[in-house]
Amino acid sequence: MNAAVIAQNLVKTYGTKKEEVQALKGVSFEVAPGEIFGIIGPDGAGKTSLFRILTTLLLPDEGQAQVDGFDVVKDYEAIRHRVGYMPGRFSLYQDLSVEENLKFFASIFHTTIREHYELIKDIYEQIEPFKDRRAGKLSGGMKQKLALCCALIHRPTVLFLDEPTTGVDAVSRKEFWEMLRNLKQQGITILVSTPYMDEASLCDRVALIQNGEIMSIDTPEGIVRSFEHPLLAVRAANMFRLLKDLQQFPGLLDTYPFGEYHHVVLKPETTEQGLYAYLQQKGHTETKLQQVEPNVEDCFIALMKTAT
């Protein structure tokens, strides 16, 4: 009962009887207080539906969920008092200035900017020079910071961030995650969703979600550790032909393009030398093979393959 968020077998279906789309097919997980919990999956995996159910914006078709011990259906008013929510789309008033937005949200939550200023101080100081600027005229990164300030203004117990880093530049993304770590220090539970696999390692625990189903829940290290096969990064002069040839090779579990390399998952009986010899025989030049540590994306791809 002391978990910050509990989701049990959540099901959400959209559309008519004829064309049903199941956005969530029985999602269950628990988030401990003070944890940064990442929901990681591609677009259309059901992340936003999940967040909307947990923030009482949508009713689940089946299953139950609790936030801070309150039921998302019955006690929705209590939850609306205590959580912070930042939707995926920028959802502040574009024609209001930075300061006016913040003041407005403070008063909506029966508080003032002063009252919990220490919580947003670090973030707000970065946008304070532009406090008289209209929110619509801010850059993407600054909009994100302002939205975060507005979501934090009432010192929520649980913070829901739906794809906060989508469409934000790399530097701002890094800064944003640093802010989240600081908020964690303040004891705020954070649920964050993202389509970027590389952000998984910044969470305490992650849930990998695909097609409305959670494939795995673990710490980032645990997820990587669960990857049990040898992984190679391969490159050659002709990358396109290389991929074709790799797909023909029977000794592989999987192969897929990965940045400048192709990643190759070997079957237990296959050796590095065996693969090298095969590629030589196919006439590849400048061939380079090296063993690499799997990351979350490799795990995600592997889990996707086993799921289908």
Added chain:
Amino acid sequence: MKQFLSFVRKEFYHIFRDARTMLILLGMPVAQIIIFGFALTNEVKNSRIAVLDMSKDAATASLITELEASRYFEVEKRLHTYKEVEEEFKLGNIKMAVVLPQNFGADLLHFNTAQVQLIADASDPNVANTLTNYASAIIQDYQNRITDGRRLPYTIKTELRMLYNPQMEGAYSFVPGVMAMVLLLVCTMMTAITIVREKEMGTMEVLLVSPIQPIKIIVAKAVPYLLLSMVNIASILLLSVFLLDVPINGSLVLLVLESILFTVTSLVLGLFISTITDSQQVAMFISLTGLFMPTVMLSGFMFPIENMPRVLQLISNIVPAKWYYIIVRSVMIKGVGLEAVWKETLVLFGMMVFFLIMSIRKFKIRLA
């Protein structure tokens, strides 16, 4: 309370920072009053007519002078043959032709009767009707003058008296109409759009996940428009009285109170529309076709309801503007008090309560 006031202030920011909204809100009422006051009028002035005078005697000459002297007619052409009459109509030069037959004066003198033919272009029936009425009245006048003092056997004289609007000014009927139209448009369309915009912009999502109650959102959205509507009521009344010389014969307080009632009814109607729509376009479409058109057509302001088919007469009862139009006309032009319009007031009040209950019941506390 602080939460509520801060919401109202935010709404004012939205309104004042959007030039288009400001223009529609405050410019449109003034523009409409001026357009209706000076450009659009159903009075017919300075119509061009042709005269075919086959008699050319003293009687016809003075009759033609009478016609010309009125501000309604201008004699464009003197014709010589009957054939020319139709040619002139076909060319579109004239709206009406006056044909005075041969021996007009002599007939009048000796047989006590003479005939005048009025031929009007009835491709526009309203104008044709109005023109022939004007001309008949002038001819009647002329006859009264020459028979003055003499007693005619068996005559019934009709004596007309136009009550409340002796000059038959068009402004008397359209000022109440414009008031109904402007208040409805400003209050209903603008409030419908303002809530739907929050849905479209995604800000409703954030508002819902906050402690503010839906009823407060609804009322806070309505307050600025109510205040601005009062400004509009004031400006329309000022323009009517000082620019168009339309008097306020009844109680100003009653007129303003009734206007506020109608404003609130329109606001609630707008809120109701916003709760059942999801995009600004749909909200605008419903407000315009579902409300604006019926208001113009069925409130009695443009077309008399009494002349409509029974079905339309019944439908007109659900148009709020119809009741308000009756109230304003009664209070402002006729100068009657509440005792004469309490029924209409009650109908408006009932509509307001109905839409209020409906919008609170329909307000979505969730996204879907």
